[in-house]
Amino acid sequence: xxxxxxxxxxxxxxxxxxxxxxxxxxxxxxxxxxxxxxxxxxxxxxxxxxxxxxxxxxxxxxxxxxxxxxxxxxxxxxxxxxxxxxxxxxxxxxxxxxxxxxxxxxxxxxxxxxxxxxxxxxxxxxxxxxxxxxxxxxxxxxxxxxxxxx
Numbered sequence: 748x749x750x751x752x753x754x755x756x757x758x759x760x761x762x763x764x765x766x767x768x769x770x771x772x773x774x775x776x777x778x779x780x781x782x783x784x785x786x787x788x789x790x791x792x793x794x795x796x797x798x799x800x801x802x803x804x805x806x807x808x809x810x811x812x813x814x815x816x817x818x819x820x821x822x823x824x825x826x827x828x829x830x831x832x833x834x835x836x837x838x839x840x841x842x843x844x845x846x847x848x849x850x851x852x853x854x855x856x857x858x859x860x861x862x863x864x865x866x867x868x869x870x871x872x873x874x875x876x877x878x879x880x881x882x883x884x885x886x887x888x889x890x891x892x893x894x895x896x897x
Contacts, residue, residue, distance in 0.1 A: 750775060750851060751802075757798055757824045759872050765869050774857040778850050786828075786842040793831035793838050795854045799823050802848030807841045818887075820845065829876045832858045 750852075751772050754760045760768065780786060786797065789809055797804075803822050810816040818840060821827055834854055841875055853861070862869040 775851040780844045780848040784844045788841045797824045798851040800849040802846040
């Protein structure tokens with residue numbers, strides 16, 4: 748599947764027209780990642796968003812000395828590393844390839860270019876990211892409450 752067609756099918760760019768995405772498709776870098784490769788770890792500088800074309804990525808959090816807490820297992824069409832687009836900060840989680848993975852990468856710098864070239868596309872993507880973050884905050888705060896009570 749071509750990257751343009753793939754992006755149109757992702758939740759992040761759903762509703763974007765072919766013409767809109769044709770102007771910005773060159774901002775994305777395609778990468779192949781080997782199985783069990785760590786893409787980023789907690790405390791690393793956050794510099795890019797990743798959209799999974801194939802394979803699966805596990806997102807974890809250090810829960811204690813040497814203990815990782817599995818948070819998410821993501822697959823094709825899903826994205827991770829989204830905070831990198833909206834703030835210059837360190838990663839809060841670790842992302843590791845569970846299988847061989849193919850991703851499209853959008854750096855913060857290139858996202859700012861997207862904002863200039865296609866503000867409507869970028870605004871829709873930011874709304875989706877915001878909704879996802881709100882949902883995750885709710886889920887994780889409920890999990891935390893359960894852990895503290897038990």
